[in-house]
Amino acid sequence: MTAVNDARTPDLSWLDDVTMSDLERNPYATYERLRAEAPLAYVPVLGSYVASTEEVCREVATSAAFEAVITPAGGRTFGHPAIIGVNGDVHADLRGMVEPALQPVEVDRYVEDLVRPIARRYLESFENDGRAELVAQYCEPVSVRSLGDLLGLRDVESDVLRDWFAKLNRSFTNAAMTESGEFANPEGFVEGDRAKAEIQAVVDPLIDHWITHPDDSAISHWLHDGMPPGRTRDREYIYPTVYVYLLGAMQEPGHGIASTLVGLFGEPEQMERVVDDPALIPRAVSEGMRWTSPIWSATARISTRPVTVAGVDLPAGTPVILSYGSANHDDDRYAAPTRFDIDRPPLPHLAFGAGNHACAGIYYANHVMRIALEELLEAIPNLERDTSSDVEFWGWGFRGPTTLHTVWEV
Structure with a gap:
């Protein structure tokens, strides 16, 4: 795909050498260069244009010249109609299906009673051990258990939910394309297909039950709400959005918790302040989500007509990947963006997206992260990172620490 640029277009031949492995291990170097040289550029390994600055990401996400589209690997993983890749009446119906349980007044009704006991239960399993690997023992389990129970998957073990989102994650971000x-x-994509088969084997009987015996679980509401009496939405229609939830919505709070902790560990004075004053936790969470955005580069738009963005002429039908994790490190927007800083001026970030496809679960996710950190730091105020183990982040579409080893005096 070729765009018509003016004579000032920089030489971007270096992008031919960028690999998916480069992006998954550490996308920041590539995207820092993109922000400086070409805020909108075609990246061959992705087979797509990429928006890398805050300004361009926000422009594309909110422009009437673009509508949502799912990335090729995302479409291969989720199928159609996934809520993140549809428009018009279908998008309105799917948003209307999922949003009632995520409205602030509704979240306020249930979130404390849902999340706090789960956090306490996981803490009790290790708080007297003096050490823990928090990604696997706390951050991810609290995230998946809270959402799993909300969805109605109470009998699905947390480790199974974690396995599902890990497999769907690797499938969704299997984005490398050939020249053809x-x-x-x-x-x-094989392991993602296997995960979906496992999910359907578990969820199909639940759907059979909810069709005739609706309850207060989210998926039961998805089947029934807004439908004529005696009718439900088809399971094939809602399954792609179930997969969206079991990947993006399950991993986002867990990886947000872990990234926030890594950021605080790197700034001991800030960690001490947060431990002493839990009212600072929401500010720390917001900075953690900006610093390492869990949904780093997993959404896209497609032009509905010829349009010029950042000096690049795009024909109708041109997909653009929105790299929100890069936008949240934009030097033109944030001073010293690589530093974790809870005292940063409260500028809006793009960790939850923008436009009419911004994440529907912003309020819910922020409260899950807040409660999990409140419980953790109250129970273990002397928590420290185990410096004998490195912290490695992974992921280009979705990003977070793979492990977080910690120690404390009991």
């Missing part, structure tokens, strides 16, 4: 527009690694 084919998937470079088609085998990379």
Whole structure:
């Protein structure tokens, strides 16, 4: 795909050497250069244009010249109609289906009673041990258990939910494309397909039950709400959005909690202030989500007509990947963006997206992260990172620490 640029277009041939492995290990170097040289650029390994600055991401996300589209790997993983990749009446119906349980007044009704006992239960399993790997033992389990119970998957073990989102994650971000527009690694979708088969084997009987015996679980509401009496939405219609939830919505709070902790560990004075004053936790969470955005580069838009963005002429039908994790490190927007700083002026960030496809669960996710950190730091105020183990982050579409080893005096 070729765009018409003016004579000032920089030489971007270096992008030919960028690999998916580069992006998954550490996308920041590539995107820092993109922000400086070409805020909107075609990245061959992704087979798509990429928006890398705050200004361009926000422009594309909110422009009437663009509508939502799912990335090729995302579409291969979730199927259609996934809520993140549809428009018009279908998008309105799916948003109307999921949003009631995520409205602030509704979240306020249930979130404390849902999340706090879950956090306490996981803490009790290790708080007297003096050490823990918090990603696997706390951050991810609290996230998946809270949402799993909200969805109605109370009998699905947390480790199974974690396994599902990990497999769907790797499938969704298996984004490398060949020059001919084919998937470079088609085998990379196999484990995602297996996860979906496992999900359907568990959820199908629940749907059978909810069709005739609706309850207060979210998926039961998805089936029934807004439908004529005696009718429900087809399971094939809601499954792609179930997969969206089991990946993006399950991993986002867990990785947000972990990234916030890593940021605080790197700024001991800020950690001490947060421990002493839990009212600072929401500010720390907001900075953690900006610093390492869990949904780093997983959403896209497609132009509905010829349009010029950042000096690049795009024909109608051109997809653009929105790299929100890069936008949240934009030097033109944030001073010293690589530093974790809870005293940063409260500028809006893009960790939850923008426009009419911004994340529907912003309020819910922020409260899950807040409660989890409140419980953790109250129970273990002397929590420290185990410096004998490095912290490694992974992911380009979705990003977070793979492990977080911690110690404390009991």
